[in-house]
Amino acid sequence: MSTCINCVWEEFSLPLKRFIKNRVDNEQDAEDIFQEIFLKIHKNIDRVMNEDKIHAWIYRVARNTITDYYKRNHDKLEITDLSEDLESTTDEESSANIEIASCLKVMVDSLPETYKQAILLTEFQAMTQKELSKELGISISGAKSRVQRARKMLKDMLFACCQLEIDSRGNIIDYKHKSSECKYC
Known part of the structure; x- marks a missing residue:
């Protein structure tokens, strides 16, 4: 796959920050999650077989990382069933x-x-x-x-x-x- 990590950073860094901040109340947690997401993207981007599906893959990584972060920290998960229904993506x-x-x-x-x-x-x-x-x-x-x-x-x-x-x-x-x-x- 020819997707470069710098291109992904340029295209997704601002939208991903907004995406995370809309779901996480704490600014520091949002920054930690953002860094963790890009680390996962960097490590696994070569596994994405179809470049047309990279948007969905990145936001799936983001949703899963937010969920995992709250589970690890035993905080109450702020993502409601409604937001998952609204945000479920193909x-x-x-x-x-x-x-x-x-x-x-x-x-x-x-x-x-x-x-x-x-x-x-x-x-x-x-x-x-x-x-x-x-x-x-x-x-x-x-x-x-x-x-x-x-x-x-x-x-x-x-x-x-x-x-x-x-x-x-x-x-x-x-x-x-x-x-x-x-x-x-």
Whole structure:
């Protein structure tokens, strides 16, 4: 494989730092984890057979390193099931998708409780809107309205915060924050 470690450093150092800092509260821990990730990348990059899959591999190494770090230090793991669902990636997904997913988690958390509950149950627990209506004791049309309103709120928050470049498959290939004041990312 012809991937050079300096090229990987240049491309991934800043996005990986953001990725880690979004998941780790302590600045010193984040720096330690960052160094550990790049050490693992340096030692194992030759094992990646397909250069097209390097993004996914690097972020898998990062997620695993964060998890391992907290397990080693017996701290409470701050990564929630929701963030894992939002950030689960296929090999084709880019780091931009992963970073936007972490912003989306904060956005979901900031929704009013009724809409947050509707999104969490339908999108992340695979509940149908009919099942949602039974669970919440509301009409099917009421459940559908809640889910649609929650999706619209999330979309509005995302587009208010970020300028997105999306490929033909719907993957985010690049993004830029519209303002450094964005409270979600």
